[in-house]
Structure formats: C-alpha cells, structure tokens
Amino acid sequence: MIKTSFMTALLVLGLAACSDKPAPDPAFKASKETPALSVDTFQGGKFDLADHRDKWVVVNFWATWCAPCLKEIPDFNAFSKTRKDVQFIGLAYEEIERADMEAFLKDHPIDYPFAIIDVYNPPQYFETPRGLPMTVLIAPGGKVSKTFLGPVTPSEIEEAMDLNSR
Secondary structure (H helix, E strand, C coil): CHHHHHHHHHHHHHHHHCCCCCCCCCCCCCCCCCCCCEEECCCCCEEEHHHHCCCEEEEEEECCCCHHHHHHHHHHHHHHHHCCCEEEEEEEECCCCHHHHHHHHHHCCCCCCEEEECCCCCCCCCCCCCCCCEEEEECCCCCEEEEEECCCCHHHHHHHHHHHHC
16 A cells, blocks of 8 residues: 555656646745736737736736726726836636637737636636636736726726835
C-alpha cells in the first residue's frame, strides 16, 4: 500500500513537471487579493496580468447580451485611449462562437484587449460574477483596489484610483 502511494505521488509530480504552463513566479503568490490572470485574447495576443503590474488594470466581465455592458464599451474605449497608466482587459463571460462575436464587433467595436471566458471554468483568482457587468480595479503592484458590480463609469474608476492613491 505504501509503495503504491509513493509511486502514485511520483507519477503526479512527473506529470506536473510536463505541463505546458510556466512555473508560477515564486515572488508572487496569487490570491483573490492579488489575482493572477493569463488569457489568449480574441484579437490573437496574450494578456498576462503580471505584465501590467506597473499600471492600473481594469478587468471587466461583460457579455454581448448585457445592455449595461454595451453602454460601458464606448466609455471604456475612450478612457483607455486617454490614460496611459491604465490597462483594460475585457472578459466576455458567455458562450459565443467566434463568428457571432465578429458580427457583434461590427456594431460595437472594442479597442482594448478582451477574451472569451469559459463560463464553466472562469478565472480562478477572480470572484465568479454574480451579475454583469462586473469590473475589478487592480492597483499598480497587483492588489485588488475595488470591485464594482453593475455598470461603472470612467469617472467612478478614476475616483476609486484617487482614493487608493492617497
């Protein structure tokens, strides 16, 4: 029995070593307070939250069928162009085919990176949205500054940034 358990443990460790995922950065322990996020964007790139620790990051959970989400998109487009110290990442929280998203984007262009998220396997270091939109503001350094449930405006985001900077 002990020999079987030992062999199982070795097998599990061996399989973990063969993973395609990079080893976690030992200097950064991800949690809900300091989340990690690495996604392939719809635009074809990679977004890794760790690459943006020198900026404010706005993580916006949204969906194409969500009316308040649609109102936020143009505001976020404009805000993301005016603030070089802020990085947006949209997380489309819905089941949608690429062709349907491309059709949606013709009427609702998004100028910042976004990814389609598996609703059955959402990002593990973020709270599962209880409603949409849900926006998480992350301060430089990686800590969650504020979570907004429901629509949010750029001025409300800036206000939260100012409060956190004091």
